[in-house]
Amino acid sequence: MMVKIQVVNKRGVNRMLEIKEFMKNVEKDLIDFCQNLVRIKSFTGREEEVSRYMEKKMIELGYDEVIVDGLGSVIGRMGTGDKKLLFDSHIDTVAVDDEKDWSVDPFGGVIKDGKLFGRGSVDMKSAGAASVYAGYIAKELGLLEGKTIYVSTSVMEEDYDGEALLYEFENLGIKPDYAVICEATQCRLAIGQRGRALMKIDMEGVSAHGSAPEKGVNAVYKMVEIINRIEDLEKKYINMAGKIGEKPSIALTKIECETASYNAIPSKSTVYVDRRLIKGETYEIVENEMNEIVEGTGATWEIFKVIGKSWTGEEVVLNSFMPFWDISLEHGLTKAAFKAYEDGNERKPELMMWDFSTNGVATDKLNIPTIGFGPGDSKMAHVKDEHCPIDDIVKACEFYTNLIKNI
Ligand SMILES: [Zn+2]
Structure with missing residues (x-):
């Protein structure tokens, strides 16, 4: 009415x-x-x-x-x-x-x-x-x-x-x-x-039979160093002075690996990192931070692209860096x-x-x-x-x- x-x-x-x-x-x-x-x-x-x-x-x-x-x-x-x-x-x-x-x-x-x-x-x-x-x-x-x-x-x-x-x-x-x-x-x-960025970190390994791990390179073990670095940074940000929302944050939010079976050494592992951005945190700052996180490990990182479809059928791609x-x-x-x-x-x-x-x-x-x-x-x-x-x-x-x- x-x-x-x-x-x-x-x-x-x-x-x-x-x-x-x-x-x-x-x-x-x-x-x-x-x-x-x-x-x-x-x-x-x-x-x-x-x-x-x-x-x-x-x-x-x-x-x-x-x-x-x-x-x-x-x-x-x-x-x-x-x-x-x-x-x-x-x-x-x-x-x-x-x-x-x-x-x-x-x-x-x-x-x-x-x-x-x-x-x-x-x-x-x-x-x-x-x-x-x-x-x-x-x-x-x-x-x-x-x-x-x-x-x-x-x-x-x-x-x-x-x-x-x-x-x-x-x-x-x-x-x-x-x-x-x-x-x-x-x-x-x-x-x-607050801004938001979502990063994907990839680590390559070499697959082998689970009964002979020495013949492969376990991509999950190689990722451990990176996970530790992310956790250290997470704690550092949590302990910074200031309220939630006024300080940055970082968190590992997902982990996955590619493996041929339950008895194979994973050939690839991937982690996802959610990073919240405060005033002045530019792409360059995040880039340097991510480079430090992967430094010397052989891993690569990128801003994650989320791809989906709208109800009309059109593709939508989110480039996950939002300052x-x-x-x-x-x-x-x-x-x-x-x-x-x-x-x-x-x-x-x-x-x-x-x-x-x-x-x-x-x-x-x-x-x-x-x-x-x-x-x-x-x-x-x-x-x-x-x-x-x-x-x-x-x-x-x-x-x-x-x-x-x-x-
Ligand atoms: Zn909502």
């Missing part, structure tokens, strides 16, 4: 009160929308049904243009003005492999104690819904003069951070002046994120965000940095000034009984709308 309100006060006494008033009338529709999104399963690479639903909803809400791109992301546009602001939320989710541990149906769209429960409720369908409604409210209230608003609801973020959003920029000719990543911040203002990014408090976007928050809450927003990776790696790559703001607590992402407070969803929608007004 859509509610139309006569806007009496075009240049009005108080646009932010107008927004608050309007919000009250669409709140129920917004939350219904969130519930429906949670009810549609949309694991990474399998988002077709949710993409189609999103497309339908944007058309229904009067978006000026709605595009489903080659990877299956859905992008809605409002307005044609020179100032271009983009909101991005991913509509894929991680899988549920612990359904029996949940206290509610992870795909039921259940609301309990003022919270929406379910996979994707916090990561991050509620945020996507809030941004879609913000575009709609902005149009209804006549806030779009001189502005173009893009609402991107993108696919495949969970395994391919930034790639779907980069695809939009490269293939749809979208070049926003500003971006908002709508990942969970508990309605605080995110002014940056830290942040935005200055003096930037016009940050200032507009402060004002947008103050309009809704009559106080300044709390600031934070994401310690995980987001689609902000794509906007950073293209030097698009970016902030983050989203409903719910990121600690609830990927866990059982994932949930998002309803109040946060409404607050986020109000913030996005105020930001459109203030930008």
Whole structure:
């Protein structure tokens, strides 16, 4: 059900009160929308049904243009003005492999104690819904003069951070002046994120029969030295001063080997290394560190490329080096965000940095000034009984709308 309100006060006494008033009338529709999104399963690479639903909803809400791109992301546009602001939320989710541990149906769209429960409720369908409604409210209230608003609801973020959003920029000719990543911040203002790199280290050996190991070279034994070096570095970073998120981290996350059988000496071993990057940690720094880790062992390393397929059948390749990014408090976007928050809450927003990776790696790559703001607590992402407070969803929608007004 859509509610139309006569806007009496075009240049009005108080646009932010107008927004608050309007919000009250669409709140129920917004939350219904969130519930429906949670009810549609949309694991990474399998988002077709949710993409189609999103497309339908944007058309229904009067978006000026709605595009489903080659990877299956859905992008809605409002307005044609020179100032271009983009909101991005991913509509894929991680899988549920612990359904029996949940206290509610992870795909039921259940609301309990003022919270929406379910996979994707916090990561991050509620945020996507809030941004879609913000575009709609902005149009209804006549806030779009001189502005173009893009609402991107993108696919495949969970395994391919930034790639779907980069695809939009490269293939749809979208070049926003500003971006908002709508990942969970508990309605605080995110002014940056830790970077992420994933490396693959390969060690060659020589296969032989298990009964005569001296005739081969065991690629797993040769890897031990490297594993020890990674562990030493991991401890060093853990013991550094500073909070998690403000210091680097490194961890071995996977190990595999190639062997002809259970009674053969492995001819190759591989380990994967997850490295989180802080401000100033460039590719060169990581390169030097990795060269030291493999030095003298005969191993080789590379930035790991994750390759997958979107629901449309197109291949996606993630080059897993995504540096830290942040935005200055003096930037016009940050200032507009402060004002947008103050309009809704009559106080300044709390600031934070994401310690995980987001689609902000794509906007950073293209030097698009970016902030983050989203409903719910990121600690609830990927866990059982994932949930998002309803109040946060409404607050986020109000913030996005105020930001459109203030930008
Ligand atoms: Zn996630």
